[in-house]
Amino acid sequence: MTEFLSTFEPATGALIAELPVGDAHAEVAAARAAWPGWTATPLSERVETLRRFAEIVRDRADAFADLIACETGKPLWEAKTEVDTVVAKVAISITAQAERAGERASEQPGGGRMALRHRPHGVLAVLGPYNFPAHLPNGHIVPALLAGNTVVFKPSEKTPATGAFLIGCYHAAGVPEGVVRLLIGGPDQGRALAGHDDIDGLLFTGSARTGIALNRQFAERPEKILALEMGGNNPIIVWDDPDLDAAATLIVQSAYTSAGQRCTAGRRLIVEDRLYDPLIAALTRLTDRIIVGAPHDEPAPFMGPVIDNDAAERLDMAFGKLVGMGARVIRPLERPVPDRPFLTPAILDVTCMAERPDDELFGPVLQVSRAHDFADALAQANATRYGLSASLISPSRERYEQFWTGIRAGIVNWNRPTNGAASSAPFGGIGWSGNHRPSAYYAADYCAYPVASAEVEQAAASIPIGLRG
Secondary structure: OOOEEEEEOOOOOOEEEEEEOOOHHHHHHHHHHHHHHHHHOOHHHHHHHHHHHHHHHHHOHHHHHHHHHHHHOOOHHHHHHHHHHHHHHHHHHHHHHHHHHOOEEEEOOOOOEEEEEEEEOOEEEEEOOOOOOOHHHHHHHHHHHHHOOEEEEEOOOOOHHHHHHHHHHHHHOOOOOOOEEEOOOOHHHHHHHHOOOOOOEEEEEOOHHHHHHHHHHHOOOOOOEEEEEOOOOEEEEEOOOOOHHHHHHHHHHHHHHHHHOOOOOEEEEEEEHHHHHHHHHHHHHHHOOOOEOOOOOOOOOOEOOOOOHHHHHHHHHHHHHHHHOOOEEEEOOOOOOOOOOOOOOEEEEOOOOOOOOOOOOOOOEEEEEEEOOHHHHHHHHOOOOOOOEEEEEOOOHHHHHHHHHHOOOOEEEEOOOOOOOOOOOEEOOOHHHEOOOOEEOOHHHHHEEEEEEEEOOOOOOOOOOOOOO
16 A cells, blocks of 8 residues: 655645655666766766756746745745755856866876866755755755766645655756655655665755764765765854944844744844843844735745644744743743744843753744953854854944854855855854855765876886886
C-alpha cells in the first residue's frame, strides 16, 4: 500500500496536497544511472538547460509564489521575492562556476603546462528546509547540476508541495528526470538518503542539531563531501547615536521578517546603555504597528504565522522559560488565533539574567540587553557557539572597523539588517552555524573538486644522478 505525506496551510489548516512517500534507494539508483550521461554533457548545454529552467520558473512565478505562501504561511509579497531569487540564482551560479570552478592553464619553465580543471563528485543528496523551501535547496541544486552532478532532493516534510513544484520546473526545462530526483518523506526517508552508501555527498540546510548529527555520521566517510548550513543566534549592536527610527526599522527587519524563521534573523539586541530607553521606545512603537496575518490578507501583513502549531508551542515554552529565568517582558509573545500558529512579535529584556541560554529561537522573539562599554557589547555578541550573522548600527566607521575585527561571524554588516544576504557573495558561518563550506556564490567550491595536471606533448625524462654507469 502506498504511503502518503500530507501538507497543510499554516494559516488555515487546510489540506494542500497528499504526495506519495518515496524510496531513497530507488531515487539514488536513478540518479546514479543518469550520472554518466549528465557529466558527459558539455557545460555549454548544461548552462542552456538551466537558463531554460529560469525561464520556466519566471513563467510560472505567480503559481509558484502562491504555493510557497500557502505552504509556509509567509506573506505573498515575501513568497514572490523567493521566486525571484530562484530565477536569479541561475545567472549568478553560471558566473560563479566560471570564476571558481573553471579551467585554468599556465606555461611551465622548460616546456609543458600546468592545467587546473574541476570534476563533479557524482550523486549529491540535498536536504532542504521549510523556511525557504524553494530558494535554499535551489541554491545547492543549480551549482551541483552545472558542475555535472546528479541530485536527489528531499524537501522538508513540512513543505513537500513546494519541493515537487521546484523539481517539476527542472524537468519541464529539459533536465532529464534521472538527473534531478525528488524524494518525498519524513525523517526516516531523510536518514535513509543521508546514510546511503551510493551518494557521493550531502548538501544540507537546517537546524544545528541535525547538522551536528550529520557531521558525526560523515566523520568516518571522508570520501563524501558534506556541506552544512545551520542556524544562528545572531547579534545586533546599537551604538554611537544613530538615527533611532532607522535603527528600529533595521532591528524589526532583522528580527521579524519571515516571522523570525530565518537562520540570519536578529535574535539578540545589545544596546549602549545611554541609548536604551529612547531606542526601546522607538522599537516598541514600530513593533506595535506590525500586521500579523495570513499570506493573502489585505492590507498585506508584515508577518505570517510560524510553520505549524508545534513550532508555535515550542516558542511559547521557550519564551516562558526565559521569563522564569529572570527576563523582563517588554512585549509578550501572544497567539491571537488560539488554534493556529500566528504569533505576535515579542521583546524580552535579558540584561539581569544570570544565565542566558544560547539557543536559536526560530521565531519572532528578540532578546535585548544593555552594555556599559563597547568591549562589553562585543563580549555579549560573541557569547554564542553560533557564528552566522552580526550587524552593527552606528554612524562611526571607526566603530565598525572595531566591530568587524572583533566579531565572530561569517556575515558582518554595518547599518544593514542581519538577514537578506546577497547570492552574489559567499554565505556561511563558523561554530555551530556551518562546517566551513559557505554556499551562495561559493557553492561551486563544494559541488566539484579541483584536479591539477602537469602536461607535456611528448614524454622526455632523464635521471642525472644516483645511477650506476
